[in-house]
Amino acid sequence: RLVEAxxxxxxxxxxxxxxxxxxxxxxxxxxxxxxxxxxxxxAVVIESADxxxxxxxxxxxxxxxxxxxxxxxxxxxxxxxxRVAGRGDVCVLRYPHALMDAR
Numbered sequence: 001r002l003v004e005a006x007x008x009x010x011x012x013x014x015x016x017x018x019x020x021x022x023x024x025x026x027x028x029x030x031x032x033x034x035x036x037x038x039x040x041x042x043a044v045v046i047e048s049a050d051x052x053x054x055x056x057x058x059x060x061x062x063x064x065x066x067x068x069x070x071x072x073x074x075x076x077x078x079x080x081x082x083r084v085a086g087r088g089d090v091c092v093l094r095y096p097h098a099l100m101d102a103r
Contacts, residue, residue, distance in 0.1 A: 002079050002091075006040035010075070017043070020071035020098065029098050035075070043075040052084045064092060071096060 010017035017035030022028070049056065060082060069078075076099045082090040 002044045002081070003040050006043045006075075006077075006079065007037065009077075010035050010040060015099065016077040016095075017075045018099075019073065020076065020096075031076075031099070039075045043077060044079045044081070046081045046083060049082055049084050052087055057090075061092075064094065069094075069096075071098075 006016075014033045014035065015031055017039045018031035018033050021030050021032050023030060049060070064080065077093065077095045080092045080094060082092075084090075
């Protein structure tokens with residue numbers, strides 16, 4: 001269902017599936033619009049976890065900003081879902097600061 005939601009969001013707000021480009025002369029970033037159906041599938045990341053201790057959750061949260069992303073080939077807005085057996089899922093939306101500057 002999240003993949004379908006991502007497809008709908010990309011259709012309504014195309015910048016959520018845009019590609020980051022950098023102008024050669026000025027070095028300014030810009031977002032190139034356009035997407036395909038594979039983008040929605042790559043925007044949703046589901047991870048399974050066995051350990052749901054407070055320390056494990058804290059380590060997972062702290063690792064999120066440190067993960068590298070290729071904004072030239074992947075959608076800038078992503079959903080990261082942490083699934084723990086017997087507990088509720090945690091969903092984190094991740095997007096780059098430069099996306100917020102897009103107009």
